[in-house]
Amino acid sequence: MNTCTWAGAASACLILFGLAACGGGGDEPTTASETPSAQARAIAPPPSSTASGAATAPSAAAPSGEGPSAPGLDAAEAEASDPDEAIELLHGPDPAGREDAADAQARSELLAQSTRSGHHRAPFDWLDALLGRRLFEQERFAGNGRTCATCHERASGSVSPASARARFKRNPRDPLFLADGSDDGQGHGSSRMRRDATVLVRVPLADNVRLLHDPAARSVVLRRGIASTLNTPALDPVLMQDGRAPNLVEQARDAIAGHAQARRTPSARELRRIAEFQKTPRFFSSPALLRFAYTGQAPTLPEGRSEAEVRGRRFFIDAPPGPDFKTGLCAGCHSGAMLNETNEFLPVPPNARGGRFQSVGVSEFNAAGNPVLDFVFRRPDGSERIVSSPDPGRALVSGKVDDPEHLNAFKTPSLWGLQRTAPYFHDNSARTLEDVAAHYARFFAAVSPIVLTEEEQRDMVAYMKLLR
16 A cells, blocks of 8 residues: 655655755646637737746637527626726626725726727637626526536635635525535535535546446545636636646536536537636736736736745745755745746756646645545556555546656646635645645655744745735
């Protein structure tokens, strides 16, 4: 049984330390294209990622084919053509009161500029986005009562335990607590959702993977947090925590069929409209991220004002490791414009810039206390390896058991706006940023000689709170 395999990571870290002591050390997947309609007004994406850290700001592609419009669409919305009215409708109020007046004004001015200027156009189709809002917030597709907004709240793009408890108090029959949001997956009990805000996700198994206790099963049910829509998909084309959704349209189709238990199949047009709506201003954590999506101007790391923030910044800069191996420590996995990809100083695979999946000990430590299952992986040479894990992550999708970018590995999330997206990690096991820092202190102590002091953990948290 293999419960924790970090020997490779530990060895790579030791190699890095030797290099540092010597002074060394020194994306959405393609979707089907669509013939532009007379109303299409999409902007071309900014330049691709480079070694300097500038990343592509893609827009969601639309599927081919058209279908009937969703029932109950408002004719006034469908005919809206005034950009001022559309801006207000698409942005809407901030129900959580998290956005100050300056940010709200900056968002509106940037969008207005991009739509009225002779040099920029809105990176989404106005009509589809307007109608997509109705679909996202109200359309149930004759299912269990859920809409997209049921699980993707405005403030966080997800659901937190505190929000789940508040919603249960207001309405115990809230659709959030149905189906995979219930304790047994059949609509009975709500304690897990109110405690952890995790859902029961059914993940298909790769052809070479089986469950030891149920060899005939072709899927497994796992407990995972709800992926946030904040800055996604417009600025992060890798969807789902294990990357199994090839594009936003397929992700939306699967969510509507599975989580919402739809009895009406969404049309290609409806799926496109949902995708277009998720490129509007309300889905970005700050004007800086909105500007990146609409103009390609990448955000920059804030300098920090307090002593703790200034000290904390050094963990997040792109730089080879220093004598204490802590400079750039977090940037090894949180680099690039979106702070969600590996850099060239990472001492483990891919040992290069651009990696999006890593194991940082979340499944190995299993702080969430989720059930541990035995998975049998068949290698290409016919040999087998048994892995005991509460969630092997990307390995279940790829079948790659000996690759550290797959086994117990999950998508590296962006750090921008993370103060709004608690809890953290794929299993929601870190409730606060302080919990995140404590986890990494434990992780680095397990795989390397790095010791993060309590003050350094506080400095990291202070700086992460600046990343809006």
